[in-house]
Amino acid sequence: MKTLSYRHTGVFDRFRLGAAYYPEHWSEKERQSDPERMREAGIDLVRLGEFAWDMLEPEDGVFDFDFFDQEIERLFHAGIEVIFCTPTAAPPRWMTRKHPEFLRRSGNGVFMQHGSRQHVCTTNPEFREYSKRITRQIAEHYKKHPAIIAFQTDNELHCHFTYCYCSSCQEEFQNYLREKYTSIDRLNKAWGTAFWAQSYHDFSDIELPREQAPAWPNPAAMLDMRRFHAAMATRFQHEQVEILRAANPGWIIFHNGLMAVVDYRSDFSRDLDLIGFDCYPGFVSDASRRPVRHAFTLDRARAIDGNFIIPEHQTSFGGQNGYVLATPEPGELRQLTFRSIAHGADSLIYFRWRSCRFGSEEYWGGILDHDNIPRRRFYEVSGISRELKALAPYLQRSEVRTEIGIAAADADADAVHAIYPMGFPSPDVVAEELHRAFLLRHYPVGLVHPEDDLSPLKLYILPHWELLRQEAVDNLADFVKNGGTLVIGARSGTRTADNQIISEPRPGILTHLAGATVEEYGKLIPDDPHSEHALMLSGQSVRADHFYEVLKLGTATAVACWNSRFLAGAPAIAVNQFGQGKVFYVGTYLTGALLETLVPLLADAAKLAPILPGLPDGLEVIERYSERGRLFFGLNNTDSSLKADMLPGCTLAGPADGLLPPYGVRVTVLPGNEN
Numbered sequence: 001m002k003t004l005s006y007r008h009t010g011v012f013d014r015f016r017l018g019a020a021y022y023p024e025h026w027s028e029k030e031r032q033s034d035p036e037r038m039r040e041a042g043i044d045l046v047r048l049g050e051f052a053w054d055m056l057e058p059e060d061g062v063f064d065f066d067f068f069d070q071e072i073e074r075l076f077h078a079g080i081e082v083i084f085c086t087p088t089a090a091p092p093r094w095m096t097r098k099h100p101e102f103l104r105r106s107g108n109g110v111f112m113q114h115g116s117r118q119h120v121c122t123t124n125p126e127f128r129e130y131s132k133r134i135t136r137q138i139a140e141h142y143k144k145h146p147a148i149i150a151f152q153t154d155n156e157l158h159c160h161f162t163y164c165y166c167s168s169c170q171e172e173f174q175n176y177l178r179e180k181y182t183s184i185d186r187l188n189k190a191w192g193t194a195f196w197a198q199s200y201h202d203f204s205d206i207e208l209p210r211e212q213a214p215a216w217p218n219p220a221a222m223l224d225m226r227r228f229h230a231a232m233a234t235r236f237q238h239e240q241v242e243i244l245r246a247a248n249p250g251w252i253i254f255h256n257g258l259m260a261v262v263d264y265r266s267d268f269s270r271d272l273d274l275i276g277f278d279c280y281p282g283f284v285s286d287a288s289r290r291p292v293r294h295a296f297t298l299d300r301a302r303a304i305d306g307n308f309i310i311p312e313h314q315t316s317f318g319g320q321n322g323y324v325l326a327t328p329e330p331g332e333l334r335q336l337t338f339r340s341i342a343h344g345a346d347s348l349i350y351f352r353w354r355s356c357r358f359g360s361e362e363y364w365g366g367i368l369d370h371d372n373i374p375r376r377r378f379y380e381v382s383g384i385s386r387e388l389k390a391l392a393p394y395l396q397r398s399e400v401r402t403e404i405g406i407a408a409a410d411a412d413a414d415a416v417h418a419i420y421p422m423g424f425p426s427p428d429v430v431a432e433e434l435h436r437a438f439l440l441r442h443y444p445v446g447l448v449h450p451e452d453d454l455s456p457l458k459l460y461i462l463p464h465w466e467l468l469r470q471e472a473v474d475n476l477a478d479f480v481k482n483g484g485t486l487v488i489g490a491r492s493g494t495r496t497a498d499n500q501i502i503s504e505p506r507p508g509i510l511t512h513l514a515g516a517t518v519e520e521y522g523k524l525i526p527d528d529p530h531s532e533h534a535l536m537l538s539g540q541s542v543r544a545d546h547f548y549e550v551l552k553l554g555t556a557t558a559v560a561c562w563n564s565r566f567l568a569g570a571p572a573i574a575v576n577q578f579g580q581g582k583v584f585y586v587g588t589y590l591t592g593a594l595l596e597t598l599v600p601l602l603a604d605a606a607k608l609a610p611i612l613p614g615l616p617d618g619l620e621v622i623e624r625y626s627e628r629g630r631l632f633f634g635l636n637n638t639d640s641s642l643k644a645d646m647l648p649g650c651t652l653a654g655p656a657d658g659l660l661p662p663y664g665v666r667v668t669v670l671p672g673n674e675n
């Protein structure tokens with residue numbers, strides 16, 4: 001089976017710009033004019049069929065493709081290619097009437113209802129038969145259709161609902177545990193059931209753990225439940241993928257996400273050709289944080305399996321009845337699109353072609369408004385599509401330059417924090433802070449799983465991962481031995497694979513790398529003056545947050561010591577020579593305040609250089625390179641005009657000289673060997 005890597009470059013033969021299209025929402029008259037209009041806007045790809053199960057199978061076992069056949073013909077005729085979807089996120093009413101037991105059940109026992117989406121449980125074996133049948137029907141019907149180039153499985157698995165307590169989930173959880181542990185004694189040990197008299201005599205005793213029913217559930221049981229639900233999503237998708245591949249091995253298959261409690265660095269993604277990341281930057285309401293947050297989410301998607309497709313990209317005003325995202329201002333959609341591409345998108349589909357006039361998303365804005373009159377967004381998209389033509393050849397099989405890796409994309413690491421957070425920032429929050437610190441300083445930063453290929457990296461940061469596998473530790477050790485610089489944050493390596501606390505001194509399996517152990521630790525209480533602690537780093541007193549550790553040095557030497565009250569003089573940050581490289585162990589949280597002083601020190605130790613010299617503050621610069629050349633993207637993330645003439649090569653997009661306005665983008669290329 002394929003390996004996953006942030007270094008994978010695309011599977012598409014060219015860059016495509018698309019729109020999510022729901023012809024079932026529109027009149028014949030609108031549908032007739034849509035393909036031509038799409039061409040005008042430069043849209044050459046649509047995604048279809050996502051929630052149309054009731055049209056494709058109007059009655060149990062009765063299939064009807066007439067409507068979509070006609071639409072696909074019309075689109076194909078206009079030169080527009082199609083991604084079709086398995087429509088399983090919206091099972092039809094005849095099914096939920098016949099099988100009310102398919103409905104998902106919440107932790108407090110409430111059954112979900114027909115009338116929205118994702119109401120049916122993907123664990124249920126009979127439902128999975130329906131899912132396979134509709135997938136097979138669609139696959140067989142379209143397997144030779146020249147317009148269809150790719151398939152999307154389902155829609156955002158686990159987007160609205162994760163922890164299901166229906167009877168199928170209950171039964172399958174027991175089966176999952178039986179297979180994993182084979183004996184109940186082993187499970188009792190792994191879960192630590194001696195605590196609060198939880199011991200089980202048989203797998204059939206075990207219930208899916210619930211939050212607060214009445215007190216906190218067993219953390220080991222919770223981790224297994226999350227792994228179980230992730231495994232169910234993988235199995236459900238796999239059944240569809242098998243059918244699609246058998247029908248047409250040429251189809252590119254992906255899923256759209258990314259959601260919690262799906263293990264993307266597992267068979268879930270090994271089953272697919274590439275990752276699909278639904279990109280809605282407007283979810284960040286603070287406009288000043290939006291560009292860096294957008295960049296972070298893209299790099300996080302790339303951490304899973306390299307370059308990706310964006311099956312849904314925000315275009316405009318959008319929300320559901322409880323919220324509305326920030327609306328992209330004039331020029332902002334262009335910048336968002338270019339940022340998405342700069343950080344690894346190999347094709348991009350705007351959500352959606354036109355705003356729908358009804359349903360739970362009647363205010364999700366499309367390229368066209370409700371009244372179907374082309375306005376600013378339509379013309380912006382037309383302009384973007386024209387500009388992309390010049391870039392497209394250089395995007396092909398290009399990799400985003402990454403020399404600094406921040407640990408990300410591990411379902412277990414995220415899970416153990418979510419299960420037992422104690423008020424600490426999540427791995428994601430810390431990774432974002434780190435990513436931002438390097439991005440703003442123009443370093444080629446990315447997010448990389450610790451079991452991935454670390455050879456192109458100079459610096460790797462493992463923020464505060466309580467749980468990590470021996471494979472990761474070995475890989476990190478090789479990286480450092482060969483000259484890499486590693487940073488390990490407080491609390492790393494403190495949990496076992498079963499989600500118990502380790503029995504050795506901290507940082508457990510990382511101790512040989514750190515060259516130090518943790519002698520004592522404590523929580524730093526926010527807003528409590530008594531709890532304020534600082535450390536001395538590079539001659540400056542730097543405030544620490546969340547957590548302190550007192551280090552006991554082995555082979556390591558102190559880089560920083562605490563300088564407050566009872567901690568004064570104790571080592572806080574240590575450095576250890578390991579092979580040809582260095583390991584920094586940081587006995588507190590890697591916060592923005594600490595990074596101000598720490599980043600220059602790390603840059604020095606790891607001999608980091610910015611992507612280009614002389615870049616002004618607020619200009620985000622990203623490089624994508626291939627044999628064909630080096631592409632430089634310069635994005636103005638400030639409210640005033642900036643110079644961007646230091647980007648080398650010839651200009652493919654944006655002004656060739658002069659100032660770059662707010663939201664401005666300039667893309668240049670230095671051609672390589674293949675030209």
Ligand code: GAL
Pocket residue numbers: 155156159256278312319351361364
């Ligand atoms: C995505 C989802 C789409 C649509 C969109 C806007 O999460 O996949 O179907 O709901 O958000 O809310």
Ligand code: ZN
Pocket residue numbers: 104105121122123124164165166167168169170
């Ligand atoms: Zn269920």
